[in-house]
């Protein structure tokens with residue numbers, strides 16, 4: 155499992171995949187990466203410290219992810235990240251959170267005291283597909299409400315049951331409202347949620363230009379950031 159990498163296109167940054175407590179939600183129908191969650195603090199701190207030791211600050215930008223939300227990292231890991239930010243002169247931090255923590259995001263941003271881009275797994279703006287099919291429990295009622303707390307939605311494309319219309323709407327909303335975002339092409343995993351190869355093929359033809367858009371990270375494979383397995 156790779157836990158440190160560098161993203162060298164678009165917003166250049168170091169990225170670390172840390173180990174966290176179980177995701178507060180843990181029920182998304184497409185998710186099997188919560189298997190990386192841990193309840194052993196000793197194990198989490200050991201791994202996280204080893205990974206964070208590799209951060210050099212070379213780009214001034216750091217992204218911290220885990221198989222849950224930033225809020226599920228141990229307190230000691232949050233303190234370590236804050237110390238690294240100061241030591242390595244990091245000016246921008248990316249982290250992620252589930253919607254359930256939306257009211258705590260401001261406080262977490264303030265804790266780090268630098269520019270923060272908070273990502274959220276929206277997967278799709280189609281409310282039914284997001285919450286009933288993917289069981290995401292991201293219950294925002296409007297884009298305006300979402301933007302009050304989060305800066306950067308992560309969207310997923312190419313899932314069976316998704317339609318071209320849904321994806322077109324998602325890409326329109328993304329481009330009209332967000333200066334940062336992540337588009338991930340779905341890859342089959344151990345869950346019952348399956349990829350729609352024809353939809354992926356259509357998407358890659360229609361939206362190839364988004365791969366070059368400096369505002370959006372584009373993951374054809376979940377490991378394209380260089381972390382994970």
Ligand code: SF4
Nearest residue numbers: 177180181182185221
């Ligand atoms: S919120 Fe993220 S980590 Fe938690 S179950 Fe859903 S996809 Fe998995």
